[in-house]
Amino acid sequence: MSIHKNDLLLKALRGDTVERPPVWMMRQAGRYLPDYIRLREQYDFFTRCRTPELATAITLQPVDQVGVDAAIIFSDILVIPQAMGMEVLMEEGRGPLLPATIRTQADIDALISTGAEESLNYVLEALTLTKKELNGRVPLIGFAGAPWTILCYMVEGRGSKTWDRAKQFAYTEPALAHQLLDKITLITIDYLKAQVKAGADTVQVFDSWAGSLSPADFSRFAQPYLFRIAKALQPEAPVILFPKGSWYALKDISESAASGVGIDWCISPRVARELTGNKITLQGNFDPAKLLAPIPEIKRSVKEMIDEFGPQRYIVNLGHGITPNVPVDHARAFVDAVKEYSS
């Protein structure tokens, strides 16, 4: 365990008392930052991901420029389908495309579920380099996509509003779906453990499309795999689960091996606390669109949100990624409001 000058995030995840809650933002290294846009104009997406120096520079931008209390490594959840042998194309502004989707037993058999440490070595190198550059200023977060969300892309082949094909596959061929989820889980666990070894102080698992499932289907196709990952990682680093939209699972999640759970803004802090008790650290849940409001309104809303969650066992964040149209000084106002907080 490394020593940090600012270890608010890790304290909050452990449930230790903090002077104020830590703050970071999902997609904090992203398109609202002019310096990121400049790099984006020079290097394509996978070059940015696969060049440790670039990934590190991008990861550090919001720490230096916005003052967040944690860095999250610049990467993408679709590196896992790539490591499993699938082709993933990323066209700027058009979203990902996986030309050869998963349909059959043979498709699943052909997938690789080992060797993440080699195939995703570039992420591990970026983590190690970032860790060095951070020099203990703030903790470093690693991440991966959750098995259900990765299955969505593997079966659907691209982003979707409804994830019809992915769900049709799961509802029609549940045994195949579970085989696929199992394979994704295996390699994801190896990958996250390697991230911790390479320098990640905590890891977040993004289940971005969990909310497309009913509570019953979430408990079949998403939750067991999230919980396996949390349990496997728990001895090595605290785990934050973010099953976006799955408020109905909060009680179960609070009893899992996870240390933290991300929530979106479609649940009130009070209800989220009621469902989870004091058994898990909550992370969220500012409406990203509210970062487009005037700065005094942002600051007022942040203070109100912290008051409602309470400052302990709480990580201030957005309920989803920051959008490209947010002015940098609005992002900074969000962070400043947390730093200025007193109850």
Next chain:
Amino acid sequence: MSIHKNDLLLKALRGDTVERPPVWMMRQAGRYLPDYIRLREQYDFFTRCRTPELATAITLQPVDQVGVDAAIIFSDILVIPQAMGMEVLMEEGRGPLLPATIRTQADIDALISTGAEESLNYVLEALTLTKKELNGRVPLIGFAGAPWTILCYMVEGRGSKTWDRAKQFAYTEPALAHQLLDKITLITIDYLKAQVKAGADTVQVFDSWAGSLSPADFSRFAQPYLFRIAKALQPEAPVILFPKGSWYALKDISESAASGVGIDWCISPRVARELTGNKITLQGNFDPAKLLAPIPEIKRSVKEMIDEFGPQRYIVNLGHGITPNVPVDHARAFVDAVKEYSS
């Protein structure tokens, strides 16, 4: 009040005991039906909406071909912005476009909030003609968009995943937003009352983008207007509210003037009943993607869903609109499973 051979829907809305729950599907008159596609190839969207004979023919298709227990008039929620004086373009497969969006006090002042009975006379004619053609077979549902959802389109100008601009407008200029919501509410009440006079037995209010709001913002920008509409219509016809995604408001909604509330599949029947008690009729909440599963799986899931809701104070429906890729015999299996239901 007209007399129906099949009045299951109205009985369920009144809370009367039924032999089995009624069933209909959102977007039941739509692209999964080959006869609809044929009409769509001949006539553009607004011609279909504005020609009472065409709207009636489309409205009757799922009654005749799928056997649903209610007809819902073929129309669109964006007829209200049109009636208020805005240009609305509808390009097939591309979603709506409102070129001149609402931004300022002057924009709002220029909007018309009266005269729906004249400007939307074509919908009323379609209702009257459909009513005649139905000849009492099943009840006829009228509908409108909810004020918040209509504001979303008026301010954003097109569909959106995040409704950033609409929300920025509401968060930055709340007084203007409330003025706009008020004007939409006024004309919507007139329009729905006229629909009832023209033949609608009940009306549904679609708040498709309610779920983009936090509980606090829903209670500011959506709920008061939904409740005003329900209260204004209650003496004339039962009202079904469908604030998609806003599970957190279910308790309040159960205490409103509405007779029914639609819910999506991201809440279990048990929790929805717990939140609403026996004070309101629940409608929903089959995952539309499950209609892509094999027929025996559809039938099994429908039976399980009815068992969980219980057959009284319940209207079987999807949790969102039926998608174009559903085979007609799967839609029919969904309806048949309800008709075959015995607890």
